[in-house]
Amino acid sequence: MSEELIQRDLHKNPEKIGKWDYYNIGATSIKNLKEYGIIRNVDYGSEERKKVDALIVQKKNVIAIIEYKKPSEFKTEKQKNKAIKQELEVAKKLSAHIIIATDRKDTIWVNTLTGNKIKDENGQFIKEDFDKNDENLPDLIEKIKFSINELNDQIKPKQLVNPTDLAKQIWQDIWSVTGATPENCLYTFVELFIFKYLSDLGVLKGSFNFHTLYSNYEVNTEDEVLDNYATSVRPKIKTLFPENPIDKTTIINGTIFVSKDQKAVKGYSTVFKKVLKKFKDYGKLEHIDYDFKSQLFESFLKESISKKNWGQFFTPIKVVRAIVEMAKDEIKVGAEICDPACGVGKFLLEPIITKLDQFYEIKKGKLIPKITIHGYDKGFDKDEQKTIILAKANMLIYFSDLIKENTGITKEFSKLFNESFVLKTNSILGTLSEPVENKYDLIVTNPPYVTSGSSNLKEEIKKDGDLVNYYKINAIGVEGLFMEWIVRALKPNGKAFIIVPDGIFNRQNDKNLRQFLLDECYIDGIVSLPIKTFFTTPKRTYILCLTKKPNKKALQTDPVFTYFASEIGESRDVYRFDTEQDDLSESVLLYSFFKGNKKGFEKMNTDTRCKIQPIDKFKSENHWCIERWWSNEEKEELGVADEILKLKIEEFPTLLDEVSNSIISIKEEVQELVSIDDKPKFIKKKIKDIFDLKQRTNNSKFTKTFIDKNKGTIPVHSASKFPDNVDYGYVKDNLKGVKYFENCLTWNIDGSIGKVYFRKGRFSLSEKVIPLVVHEEYKKDFDLLFLKYAIEMEFQKHYFGFDNKAGKSRIQNIEIPIPVDKNGKFDILIQKQLAEKFKRLEEIKKSISDELDKVSSTEIDFE
Incomplete structure (x- = not known):
């Protein structure tokens, strides 16, 4: 155990750096930290013996590891690199974001994922001292944590763009003028985004460049500029990035400004100019960070009013990244990876975005993949091609750094896009x-x-x-x-x-x-x-x-x-x-x-x-x-326990569709369950003839005092309305005067009246519960689960309640039907089959109730 944590009360009252817990603990091992619940209680291997000087932690997530050095041990570059190397493995084991090495005058900030020093917004190595009392420290750590990843060691410049606002504005412009579906607004936005993007990367040059086209407004009409885009720029893009000869898809497929016969659509030239101006005012799209690429389509989706269709190929990026992280050990050179319903390709593109140099080599003008990704999609309704087009456009955005460095081999990239994403028509x-x-x-x-x-x-x-x-x-x-x-x-x-x-x-x-x-x-x-x-x-x-x-x-x-x-x-x-x-x-x-x-x-x-x-x-x-x-x-x-579904009023019909489809599928199950080829024969037997009703109960033996004095491992079941709960508690086995039972049915006199329970293992009962123990001669003739359901069905006809309690005298002559074979013997096989059906019907009733509860308990927001 760690004396340091106890003596300084750090395990209960850690110091704070902003919203995080700070532990200055040079004498405490990783093993001690997990034993006290400061970090996760998992196996850290050989690193558990190591000690770190200090930690910054949030809810068991390690934000940073701090290594304090003497000034004499932190002078030379070699000494500093040694300090980093010393903490790198333990930092990786703890999933820490940052390593901070300092002699309190000189500080090094390191990205754990890459082992490299972290740079500020201007590309200079961060030199701010680590001073836990510095009020600016939390902001610096937050910016670092937000920015760094496997690909990036630099704090993201504030001027980096995010597509949300641009997407929102352009979607509203296009939709308000054309009335096009949100889907078509998105496809149009993506096509023009690709046009501007390729121009900023230096792929589209001269008369085909975005800025050249926009400058034409000085001398040409709006209709002429749109016509120039339709007849000159778009064909150029398709020449640079040829379509797949099989499914005829490429990276662009505008549906509003350009018709299917590749001509400018008259009447939309004004809104076309308005959209281009917004792209121009937005600035260069050249330097796009990791999150920008990942969230382009998702940001646009937030403005879509046709979310039902979009759900067919949009998985939230946080879910995508979670699955990619779970699968990361399988994503390696030589692997063949597939998404058979790929949508816009996130599952295939997210794993490679930070590893393009590792998975794709460019040699003598040829693009050589070292990993194979296959995304297939059928599309939906009349817009079958469009999801694959979005996937290819998405791949182009993900590959922007490679394309920028190799603008002369666009056909090689297009070949890769076409092979990676294929439409199945x-x-x-x-x-x-x-x-x-x-x-x-x-x-x-x-x-x-x-x-x-x-x-x-x-x-x-x-x-x-x-x-x-x-x-x-x-x-x-x-x-x-x-x-x-x-x-x-x-x-x-x-x-x-x-x-x-x-x-x-x-x-x-x-x-x-x-x-x-x-x-x-x-x-x-x-x-x-x-x-x-x-x-x-x-x-x-x-x-x-x-x-x-x-x-x-x-x-x-x-x-x-x-x-x-x-x-x-x-x-x-x-x-x-x-x-x-x-x-x-x-x-x-x-x-x-x-x-x-x-x-x-x-x-x-x-x-x-x-x-x-x-x-x-x-x-x-x-x-x-x-x-x-x-x-x-x-x-x-x-x-x-009381999770309540809250929906916008326009989302409510979707819930009804979901519930309706679920109940329809449940109906098919029931039809299968009730279909009987050969209806079994039944004979009736009285309760007292099947069960030994002379079994002695425990009267009022179980009091709180008695159970507290005799605590053990044997559950004592009561007539509670919640029979799965062991309300009375647990007692010792073989107590004098206590009656025990094993693997039998029980019946409640009150409480959850109307229900029979199959109690497995060894147990005892309160005085309000009757044990239903099968006569010894019938032990092998009856299936207890079948008897449970058969008794419940019969008891329902007798209206037992608090004013008509179900004591032994009232239930003993009730008859229940038992299936028999052609020789008149009890058929235990049929009993088991019926028991499984009854059990499933109970589950189905619960499923239907749950589905209907979704509707009745849903809160509707009209705003």
């Missing part, structure tokens, strides 16, 4: 039309999920013998087909990180799909995302992490990482403001520790949002909706 099945097997090292995706209309796809599959043999599971909805494609397309030992809707984890009709996943893959982890994570749907979604088995006979023995996230670090509304609570980032960090020590991680885990589940739970449970595996008490502790 040969069939309504899109990506699903090609039965790919054992091809990809990694698949990262957010496939579409709809149940209505998927029958058309299944009919198309039936026409092709190869596809019939490929899609064998008959899962519900488009998402089910995609799940099967993903698993079959993975190489053995390949990984997949997939965003899936709750239906896949909950629907009884998809139990075969879940079994398929268990048969073909190792289930590595599931993260439950909060409702409204996505722009367009209140549906709960999950991140599913899979590894394809090297062979089907391999058995999973490792446990499964599960995490219940309530927030993703941004508000779950159209504005998407950054918020302090970020469970998603925490889940990603813990998952990385879990991967390194799957069997030992559970012992170290102290995060109540994280549970390490045995794989057997996924085999035995009827659903994989992991947040339901947290008790009500645990949810209350997390503050999510």
